[in-house]
Amino acid sequence: MPLLEAKHITHRFDGLCAVDDFNFTLAPHELVGIIGPNGAGKTTLFNLITGVYRATEGTIQFSGKEIVGQTPHQINKLGIARTFQNIRLFKELTVLDNVRIAYYGKIIYSPLEALLHIGRFRAEEKRIAGMAMELLIIFKLDDLANVAAGSLPYGLQRKLEIARALATEPKLLLLDEPAAGMNPNEIISLMEFIGWIRKTFSVTIILIEHQMRLVMGICERLVVLDFGATIAEGLPAQIQNNPKVMEAYLGEEVKI
Amino acid sequence: MIYIFQQLLNALQLGSIYALIALGYTMVYGILAMINFAHGDLFMIGAFFCFLIAVYLHLSFVPTLLLSMLGVACLGVLIERLAYKPLRNAPRVSAIITALGVGLFLENFTLALSPYPQHIPELITNTTWNFGSLSISSLQIIVIVLSLVLMLVLDFIVHRTKTGIAMRAISWDKTIVPLMGVPVNKIISLTFAIGTGLGGAAGVMYGLAYPVIDPYMGIMIGWKAFICAVVGGIGNVRGAMIGGFILATVEIMVAAFFPSTYRDFVAFSLLLVLLIVRPYGILGKPQPQKV
Amino acid sequence: MDKFTTTYSQLLTRWHTLTAHRFFWPVFILAGLLFSIAAARLEILDQYVQLILIYVGINIILTVSLNLINGYMGEFSVGHAGFMAIGAYIASILTVSVFPQASVNFLFPVAILTGGIGAALIGFLVAIPSFKTRGDYLAIVTLAFGMIVKSCLENIDAVGGPRGFLGMDKLTTLPWVFFWTVLSVWVIRNLVYSKFGRGVLSIREDEIAASLMSVNTRQVKIIAFVVSSFFAGIAGGLFAHALQFINPRMFDILKSTDILIMVYLGGIASIAGSILGAIIYTILLEILRPMGVWRMVLMPLMLVLLMIYRPRGIMGLREAKMFVPLRDLILVKILRQKKKEATDASA
Numbered sequence: 063m064p065l066l067e068a069k070h071i072t073h074r075f076d077g078l079c080a081v082d083d084f085n086f087t088l089a090p091h092e093l094v095g096i097i098g099p100n101g102a103g104k105t106t107l108f109n110l111i112t113g114v115y116r117a118t119e120g121t122i123q124f125s126g127k128e129i130v131g132q133t134p135h136q137i138n139k140l141g142i143a144r145t146f147q148n149i150r151l152f153k154e155l156t157v158l159d160n161v162r163i164a165y166y167g168k169i170i171y172s173p174l175e176a177l178l179h180i181g182r183f184r185a186e187e188k189r190i191a192g193m194a195m196e197l198l199i200i201f202k203l204d205d206l207a208n209v210a211a212g213s214l215p216y217g218l219q220r221k222l223e224i225a226r227a228l229a230t231e232p233k234l235l236l237l238d239e240p241a242a243g244m245n246p247n248e249i250i251s252l253m254e255f256i257g258w259i260r261k262t263f264s265v266t267i268i269l270i271e272h273q274m275r276l277v278m279g280i281c282e283r284l285v286v287l288d289f290g291a292t293i294a295e296g297l298p299a300q301i302q303n304n305p306k307v308m309e310a311y312l313g314e315e316v317k318i
Numbered sequence: 319m320i321y322i323f324q325q326l327l328n329a330l331q332l333g334s335i336y337a338l339i340a341l342g343y344t345m346v347y348g349i350l351a352m353i354n355f356a357h358g359d360l361f362m363i364g365a366f367f368c369f370l371i372a373v374y375l376h377l378s379f380v381p382t383l384l385l386s387m388l389g390v391a392c393l394g395v396l397i398e399r400l401a402y403k404p405l406r407n408a409p410r411v412s413a414i415i416t417a418l419g420v421g422l423f424l425e426n427f428t429l430a431l432s433p434y435p436q437h438i439p440e441l442i443t444n445t446t447w448n449f450g451s452l453s454i455s456s457l458q459i460i461v462i463v464l465s466l467v468l469m470l471v472l473d474f475i476v477h478r479t480k481t482g483i484a485m486r487a488i489s490w491d492k493t494i495v496p497l498m499g500v501p502v503n504k505i506i507s508l509t510f511a512i513g514t515g516l517g518g519a520a521g522v523m524y525g526l527a528y529p530v531i532d533p534y535m536g537i538m539i540g541w542k543a544f545i546c547a548v549v550g551g552i553g554n555v556r557g558a559m560i561g562g563f564i565l566a567t568v569e570i571m572v573a574a575f576f577p578s579t580y581r582d583f584v585a586f587s588l589l590l591v592l593l594i595v596r597p598y599g600i601l602g603k604p605q606p607q608k609v
Numbered sequence: 610m611d612k613f614t615t616t617y618s619q620l621l622t623r624w625h626t627l628t629a630h631r632f633f634w635p636v637f638i639l640a641g642l643l644f645s646i647a648a649a650r651l652e653i654l655d656q657y658v659q660l661i662l663i664y665v666g667i668n669i670i671l672t673v674s675l676n677l678i679n680g681y682m683g684e685f686s687v688g689h690a691g692f693m694a695i696g697a698y699i700a701s702i703l704t705v706s707v708f709p710q711a712s713v714n715f716l717f718p719v720a721i722l723t724g725g726i727g728a729a730l731i732g733f734l735v736a737i738p739s740f741k742t743r744g745d746y747l748a749i750v751t752l753a754f755g756m757i758v759k760s761c762l763e764n765i766d767a768v769g770g771p772r773g774f775l776g777m778d779k780l781t782t783l784p785w786v787f788f789w790t791v792l793s794v795w796v797i798r799n800l801v802y803s804k805f806g807r808g809v810l811s812i813r814e815d816e817i818a819a820s821l822m823s824v825n826t827r828q829v830k831i832i833a834f835v836v837s838s839f840f841a842g843i844a845g846g847l848f849a850h851a852l853q854f855i856n857p858r859m860f861d862i863l864k865s866t867d868i869l870i871m872v873y874l875g876g877i878a879s880i881a882g883s884i885l886g887a888i889i890y891t892i893l894l895e896i897l898r899p900m901g902v903w904r905m906v907l908m909p910l911m912l913v914l915l916m917i918y919r920p921r922g923i924m925g926l927r928e929a930k931m932f933v934p935l936r937d938l939i940l941v942k943i944l945r946q947k948k949k950e951a952t953d954a955s956a
Contacts, residue, residue, distance in 0.1 A: 347745075353745060353748075401913050401917065404917045405916065405917060405920060408916075408920035409920055409921065411679075411685060411873070411877070412873070412916045412920035412921065413916075414685065415869065415870070415873040415912070415916055416912075416913050416916040416917070418866055418869065418870070418909075418912075419870070419909040419910070419912035419913040419916065420909070420913060421909075422866070422905070422908070422909035422912075423906060423909040423910055423913070426902060426905035426906045426909065427906050429902055429905070430901075430902040430903055430905075430906055433902070537862065537863070541752065541756075541862060544749075545749060545752070545753070548745070548746065548749045552745060577764075579760070579763055579764050579771075580760075580764060581760075582756055582757075582759075582760040583757055583760040583761060583764065586753040586756045586757045586760070587753075587757060589749070589753050590738075590750060590753050590754075590757075593738070593742065593746060593749060593750060593753075594738060594741075597741055597742045597746060598746070
């Protein structure tokens with residue numbers, strides 16, 4: 063059974079067709095890249111999958127369950143987590159709290175137990191604090207646990223955002239331009255990092271990226287979007303020489 | 319039928335005043351994304367300026383109106399410079415609380431100087447024309463026509479002049495526009511001057527229509543005008559005008575057909591319903607969430 | 610001068626070490642309760658001082674509970690006085706008309722509690738529009754809510770309409786106020802340091818990101834509004850039985866503004882700040898009473914100056930250590946230790 067199966071997804075904003083009849087199947091443990099020029103509808107696709115927007119038409123099934131129409135936190139509970147193109151951490155909260163918030167769905171106690179600090183409260187808080195700390199140790203962010211997330215350097219903010227997403231224990235991780243603003247050296251270490259995450263947390267990953275070096279280096283399969291529609295799909299090497307893709311990026315060849 | 323028409327005429331008068339105040343809220347909001355909660359009190363100051371000028375300087379209607387507008391506009395600019403400008407980069411809510419503080423200051427300062435309600439003398443000889451059982455007073459006509467003229471002038475300024483373009487540009491983007499050579503501080507001051515000046519004009523007209531004025535008169539009317547601005551779609555100049563007329567019509571009609579104590583209840587309930595149906599106001603557009 | 614500052618800093622360190630021990634709390638609360646009973650019974654404090662302390666307590670409840678919405682959640686609610694009114698009227702009707710006169714003293718906490726529950730139910734309704742609208746539009750919803758409560762009360766003749774409602778006994782005593790104040794501070798502090806509290810904070814920071822990180826934002830909003838309005842209702846009941854007279858105008862927008870000022874004076878998202886804000890504002894208003902009308906000119910001026918020089922209020926976004934649960938305080942220590950153990954084990 064495919065992990066994620068999207069059929070005929072179409073999404074319109076005020077008549078503008080951001081995603082047009084998108085079809086996609088994802089097997090467990092794949093690492094797929096989505097590329098395409100600016101405004102091709104890549105981030106919109108992530109928003110549709112995670113429930114930020116509701117698809118105008120089409121169905122998305124995750125592990126056999128329909129997720130169109132579910133709220134973001136329900137979809138997250140099923141096992142989809144993401145990061146954002148323009149890092150969206152809880153900036154004024156500590157690094158630790160950023161991660162602890164992502165355990166919201168994993169903590170089991172009632173509001174009354176929370177208000178009076180009784181019952182399962184103490185045990186659960188202890189358990190979650192431990193889990194959060196372990197995650198921070200894995201990501202080598204533990205020394206910064208008490209620092210406000212917004213004051214971290216850019217690279218660490220990216221890292222924390224991925225840690226936060228992994229705290230929700232996803233089966234599928236969506237990374238929205240993780241290499242944005244990185245130099246070539248940083249991109250190489252990011253490639254290793256993503257591979258490591260995939261192995262350590264055994265997650266399936268979809269990646270939106272502009273950095274060809276990154277995409278070509280780690281993705282097993284690529285999907286190319288332009289004007290909301292898939293124009294090519296296949297192995298990185300195949301995509302590289304696809305005339306349609308070149309056209310989308312560089313414009314049509316002019317015959318003189 | 320004629321009764322309804324008469325009430326509509328009253329609604330038009332009240333609505334003009336609401337709309338003039340709502341414009342001040344909307345303009346400041348549009349440009350600074352800040353709710354100037356002191357605006358209702360500047361409206362009250364307008365009425366008190368009118369009182370002072372009429373009683374102590376014995377001027378006639380037109381100079382009284384102009385001087386009051388000028389006075390309130392200066393006060394508005396002064397408040398912006400002293401109290402709001404230092405907070406332009408502070409959390410938004412600090413600016414709102416500051417505005418609440420400025421409002422309380424204006425109310426209580428006026429109260430300290432004039433503990434009793436004042437009576438504005440009659441500046442225009444009020445004649446009433448009767449058409450059957452429908453009566454129109456010259457005051458009503460002046461309020462409605464003058465408000466309309468002021469609103470048309472404002473609409474012209476905002477949509478047709480270079481200053482107006484600058485205002486709309488600043489409301490669109492506060493980081494890039496200054497780099498294009500738009501004098502932001504000047505435009506913001508001008509916006510405050512125009513917005514509060516209109517509030518002052520509303521104060522004068524309200525004072526003429528309902529001559530007993532007190533320092534707390536601005537609170538309720540200010541909040542209601544703010545609601546008009548929201549109903550129309552805050553930040554939208556034409557929306558503020560529509561909102562003003564809608565609220566006034568609802569209020570007057572409720573008072574005409576039910577006990578008048580139900581007025582606020584019905585008006586605010588309708589507002590809630592409207593906001594649930596159209597969460598961004600009548601002419602407002604939902605800001606697309608960028609994710 | 611130098612001597613003074615050293616003594617002051619010594620006192621401060623003493624206070625910090627004292628409050629770092631968690632038995633400080635039960636002892637402090639017990640002592641406070643005993644003192645408040647003694648003050649009321651043995652008349653250690655005169656009636657006027659007692660009344661001011663009662664107002665301080667009520668204002669602390671109001672400020673801490675409003676801070677939950679305006680500070681921690683980052684919304685701008687201007688209808689807190691409306692919830693207060695509901696609590697005040699329900700509790701007053703119960704003690705005056707429903708409960709038998711003989712057992713009123715005994716049933717007073719029930720009346721207060723019922724007022725709080727009534728306000729909480731309405732708070733639940735107000736939470737619903739907050740699902741869709743935010744910021745200024747939610748401010749309007751709460752504003753309209755406050756106005757609707759006031760104008761409803763003015764139209765119900767059974768509770769005196771605009772003339773108001775009276776006949777309550779002076780049941781709000783210093784020990785009761787102390788009890789309810791401690792309870793509200795404790796419960797709200799507990800909420801803040803739970804998963805729901807962190808959910809509330811995440812809504813302030815970034816609601817969309819929060820919902821994508823498994824936070825059930827609707828549930829969190831409902832809990833925050835219900836708890837906040839519950840304690841506003843409690844404060845209303847206490848207020849009504851301290852003043853022994855209420856009318857709808859007492860709970861209008863000016864009252865809400867008062868509470869807002871205390872919240873932002875003390876600082877958003879801080880329990881210690883809210884307590885400070887309520888104490889400073891209430892007592893300052895009393896001290897300045899001889900100034901008459903001019904104190905109401907001076908107070909807003911001070912608020913504006915405070916906002917300009919300290920836009921986040923006295924304690925904005927900071928919390929006194931004594932309110933932070935021990936676990937959160939020592940978490941980092943535990944963390945380091947674990948890391949050390951891990952490296953030792955590998956070595």
